[in-house]
Amino acid sequence: MDVPSLRRRTGDVTKNSARAWRAAPVRRLYTYDGHTDDSHGHRSERTRMSTVREMLVELTGMPEFADGISDDTDLNASGIDSGDLVRLVLLIEQRTGVEVTAEDMDGLATIADYERFVKERNGAAQQPGGA
């Protein structure tokens, strides 16, 4: 039986751009301190506020989809897979070192909620004697 060989395309810049893009924010996310640097080393409010959104992109693999969600959209009704929302919370715990409780979950619905939560907990953790 003549079976066609399986050749993966690798030289197409357009087609590989999404994969290349997806790798970029991951590198930034590993240094979670409430501030992240852009490619020129500048710290900006825009960059800092997009951290949870970037985690969402990392988890879903769909930047356009995540970009289409406003900060105040209820993520549970946004069409994002519920499993990815579970992973988002676990990723936040992993990256920030804070524990998310069931009570915390009641107040986490939007990207803005998650950003606020991370900022508050991260700030508390940096206080002398902070948890």
Next chain:
Amino acid sequence: MWLTQLVERNRQCYPDRTAVVDDRRSVTWAQFHDRTLRLAHGLDGLGIRPGDRVAVLSLDRTEVLETYFALARIGALFVPLNHSLTPDEVDGIVRRTGAVAVIGEAALLARHPQLPVRLRFAFESEEFTALGHGGDGPRRELPEVSDDAFAAILHTSATTGQAKGVTVDHASFRAIALGWLAVARPTEDMVLVNCCPLYHGSMVVTITYLAAGATVVLMPGFKPQTALAAIAANRATHVWLVPQMLRFLLQARAFASTDLSTLREVLYGAAPMPPEVYAEAAGRLGCGFRQVYGMTEVGGPFVTLGPEEHPAPGEATGTIPAGRVIPGMSVRALGPADERLEPGQVGEICVRGPGVMRGYWQDGAASEEITVNGWTRTGDLGLIDREGRIHLVDRRKDLIIRAGQNVYPTEVERALRTHPGVRDAAVVGVPDQDYGEVPLAYVVAEDGVAEAELLLHVAGQLAPYKRPRRVEFIDQVPRNPAGKVLKRLLRT
């Protein structure tokens, strides 16, 4: 009328014991009985008759079970809807089943304003509250419902990509429940935290434990933190989940700070248990584990492996057998010519017994296809050892099981092909640490088509769990001379 009889019995035997708990309220068996009876009268007063189909669209909550049991009491069929399906998918199920009504959560119903039904009620509405009081009209005597009356249409995906309705009767629920309870032997103080959705075939497990008089705790969607809190708050003795949920529980920081000492048994199923997850869970929880192997078409769970046959914490795990068939059901491994195989020989696992479905809803051809000489094909390849334990070795079908949910490649491939730049596509499952398996798409496309563009394109057509996680571009989909895709080449 098994589903009514079990409520009547539990009201008689345990009137003050808690039956169902959700994040809003809890009800005793007496309250659950009275509420479902009044709701049955209310639905009957609206003209819902034996044999009518009623769709239910909701996250897990007490009202879902009340509605199921109320409909069963009047001989109507409940048709649970997966809330993550797209509007077209939901519309298709409602049309094919000819549902006369849809009942559910307001927020979810609002996503489907044009469903072709005569009646629609939101759980939060005054109308539904009135129904729960028996409705406004005069009450007539409710009809007698026989055990062979259809009770539900549970949907499973199909190889053609279109959801198939699995029709089950009261006798099926009874057969599975009695067979299962004879083996699992739950005690009356059991509290089961149910992490699995009630729209899924796995809901038969939940109803089975309700039949035993257990308290069932419902979760409105799975979140590790709330599931852990529910186990602690309700002093749960059992939890029912898929292995990927167990992995998430172990990863949550709240795991270490939650009192889980009341747990006696973890029920898991719908997907293979990764050995490393079992090993960690067994070591950290120190309770028993029970495997649930089932299939919607055969009535739900029909094989189980009890705690006594699971590896002890610290022992080498390897692949855990699925278990032994429950009393009342029969299992065989059939060979390529549908001949019965000897113990130890690998073939397709097939099932027979009173739990098996009554057929796919209005799809005789598909029903015939899945049946051979009275045995129902599971699509799973496995062997039965000399002690009756079933060991699964592979899936005959190309089914992808993503966190316990079935994803059929043809449906995903069809969605990809609707993109004007896609010439061919093939989808396979690839291992994933979080979900067990996820769809990976291999696509032959015109120049200029990007991965992100394709992922966004199918997002509008497929429920989130069905969407491919990645796209690989290839020059040609490998096929054999008959045109069948050689997926084994794609998986390597």
